[in-house]
Amino acid sequence: MSNAEHGKSTSGITMRDVAKAAGVSVATVSHVVNDKPGARIGDDARRRVHEAVAELGYRPNALAKTLSQGTSRFIGLVADAIATTPFAGQIIHGAQDEAWKHGYVLLVANTDGNTAAEDEAIAMMLEHQVRGILYSTWYHREIVVPEALHQTDSVLVDCFADGSGLPAVVPDEEQGGRTATEELLAAGHRRIAFVNTTTPSPAQTGRLAGYRSALEAAGVEFDDRLVFAATPEQEGGYAATADVVDSGATAVFCHNDRVAMGLYDGLRERGLRIPDDMAVMGFDNQDVIAAHLRPPLSTVALPHYELGAAGVRRLLGLEPPSTADPQLIACPSIPRDSISVRAVHA
Numbered sequence: 590m591s592n593a594e595h596g597k598s599t600s601g602i603t604m605r606d607v608a609k610a611a612g613v614s615v616a617t618v619s620h621v622v623n624d625k626p627g628a629r630i631g632d633d634a635r636r637r638v639h640e641a642v643a644e645l646g647y648r649p650n651a652l653a654k655t656l657s658q659g660t661s662r663f664i665g666l667v668a669d670a671i672a673t674t675p676f677a678g679q680i681i682h683g684a685q686d687e688a689w690k691h692g693y694v695l696l697v698a699n700t701d702g703n704t705a706a707e708d709e710a711i712a713m714m715l716e717h718q719v720r721g722i723l724y725s726t727w728y729h730r731e732i733v734v735p736e737a738l739h740q741t742d743s744v745l746v747d748c749f750a751d752g753s754g755l756p757a758v759v760p761d762e763e764q765g766g767r768t769a770t771e772e773l774l775a776a777g778h779r780r781i782a783f784v785n786t787t788t789p790s791p792a793q794t795g796r797l798a799g800y801r802s803a804l805e806a807a808g809v810e811f812d813d814r815l816v817f818a819a820t821p822e823q824e825g826g827y828a829a830t831a832d833v834v835d836s837g838a839t840a841v842f843c844h845n846d847r848v849a850m851g852l853y854d855g856l857r858e859r860g861l862r863i864p865d866d867m868a869v870m871g872f873d874n875q876d877v878i879a880a881h882l883r884p885p886l887s888t889v890a891l892p893h894y895e896l897g898a899a900g901v902r903r904l905l906g907l908e909p910p911s912t913a914d915p916q917l918i919a920c921p922s923i924p925r926d927s928i929s930v931r932a933v934h935a
Contacts, residue, residue, distance in 0.1 A: 602647045604716040610641035615715040616740035622647075623718070664693045664901060665714035665722040667707060671747075672699040676875050676893060677727045680746060683897030684723055691905060693720060711737040721904040723897070724748070729759055729791050746900040747893070749915045757915035758899045760891050762792050765920030766799020766842075769870045769889045772922055773840040774807045776930045778868060781809075782838035784829045784848055786821040792844070796872065800842060819844070823851035830855025833867075840868035840928070846875045849886055849927075864929040874923045884926035892918045 604618045611618065613634050620628035621638040641647070666684055671677040685695045696719065698710035714722055721742035726732060734750045745757035773781050783800045786793050801811050817832050819825030826848035833841050833852065843849035849871035856867055863869050863884055871879055874890035895918050902908045903916065 602645045604647075605712050606645055607638065607641045607647050608712075610645060611637040613638060614737070614740055615712045619715060619718055661718045661720065662693050663696050663714070663717055663719045664688045664904065665696045665698070665711075665717075665719040666725065666746075666897075667698050667700065667710050667714070667722060668725045668727070669700055669702045669707075670727040671725055671893075672697065673701075674727045675877050676873070676891070677747070679893035680725050680897040680900075683894035683899075684746075684901050685897070687898040687901040691901070691907070693901075693905075707735060708737060711735060715740055723900045723904065725897075725900070729762065729891075731791075742904055744900045744904045745915075746896050756903055758896055758903060758918055759791070759915040760896065760920050761917035762795025762920070763799040763802070764917070765872060765889045765891075766796030767803045768799070768920065768922050769796070769842045769872060770800045770803035771807075772887060772924065772928060773842060773868055773870055774803060774809070776840070776868060776928050778840035779807075779809055780815070780836075780838050780840070782815045782817065782833045782836055782841040784817050784819050784826060784833065784841060784843045784852065786844045786848075787818045787825075788821055792872075796844060819848055821845055822847045823854070826851025826853075827855045830859070834859060834861070838867070840870070842870045843872065845873045846871040846878045846886060846888055847873075849888070850878055850882060853882055853886075863927050868929065869927040871927075872920075879923070879925070882927075887925045887927045888923050889920050890923050892920055 604615050608615045608618045617630055617634060618638055620630055621635055666681060671680050681697055688695045696714060700706040700710055711722065719741065722738060723744050723746050724738055725746040726748040729747050732748045732750050734753045734755060743755055745755050747759060749757040749759055770781060785797055804811050815836055815838060817829050819829040821844055826843060830852055841852065843852060849869055852869060853863065856863060861867055869886065871886045871888035874888045879886040879888045899918055
């Protein structure tokens with residue numbers, strides 16, 4: 590029985606409905622309905638799509654009729670939480686600006702990590718025949734790629750999936766850790782502590798590697814007694830204060846700005862001044878924290894805006910071929926007032 594016989598309007602029938610009825614993907618329905626040249630679709634699948642279209646009374650909407658060669662001027666961005674985080678929303682801003690520059694409009698879906706919502710968002714974007722999809726997470730990590738991403742050109746942003754075949758753009762964590770440590774070395778410090786996170790991540794290993802390489806390049810011997818583990822929030826930095834002070838360090842590189850904020854509290858309780866008694870370097874450039882501490886926190890920025898922009902360029906084939914994958918985006922230094930230049934030889 591057709592939808593008309595059921596009394597259901599056919600205007601509400603979507604490609605997803607057709608795909609479900611035919612037992613195929615939304616992309617397959619799109620290719621059949623739009624008669625996309627070169628699409629490799631078996632006769633049986635093509636027949637099932639046509640039968641489902643007829644049974645359900647599906648009619649392509651006005652948007653679909655304007656599409657050329659099965660693509661639109663839309664780029665999709667599916668994010669787990671970046672639209673609601675205080676600084677990672679810059680990924681959307683960067684992607685949106687870059688897309689607009691090249692004549693595309695960004696379609697954004699924030700899924701809050703809900704798998705069903707994620708699948709629905711990707712299906713909707715495929716139905717609108719986006720030029721491709723950026724898939725982003727609010728912190729740098731390895732992911733399991735949603736299967737539907739393989740149905741169109743896709744780029745991973747601030748995340749990666751080894752062996753997936755999908756290109757990725759991520760922060761250069763090691764370079765960022767090296768830059769942070771070099772700032773302290775340039776100020777004359779030689780006994781530099783590092784408060785790292787307890788959470789396994791590319792940031793944990795990359796920033797530590799950068800710290801070590803900067804010390805080595807400066808001829809300063811690495812001392813693992815100056816590396817402390819802390820939970821990656823204000824409480825972790827506060828709890829690490831005693832160890833940092835007791836180590837005899839004159840400067841400390843913190844895994845992130847929240848850890849640095851906790852360290853500020855701990856140092857202040859001990860009557861120690863920043864930067865006179867202890868220089869402090871953060872990471873992330875979480876502006877709501879770093880720029881408003883007293884003194885304002887010197888830090889290294891996660892390049893969220895550039896990650897979004899680079900993701901769009903990679904999707905559109907505008908980036909020069911990269912031998913590195915994931916493609917690494919530099920983390921710039923943001924100097925403020927928590928480091929002062931002085932000669933220290935501890």
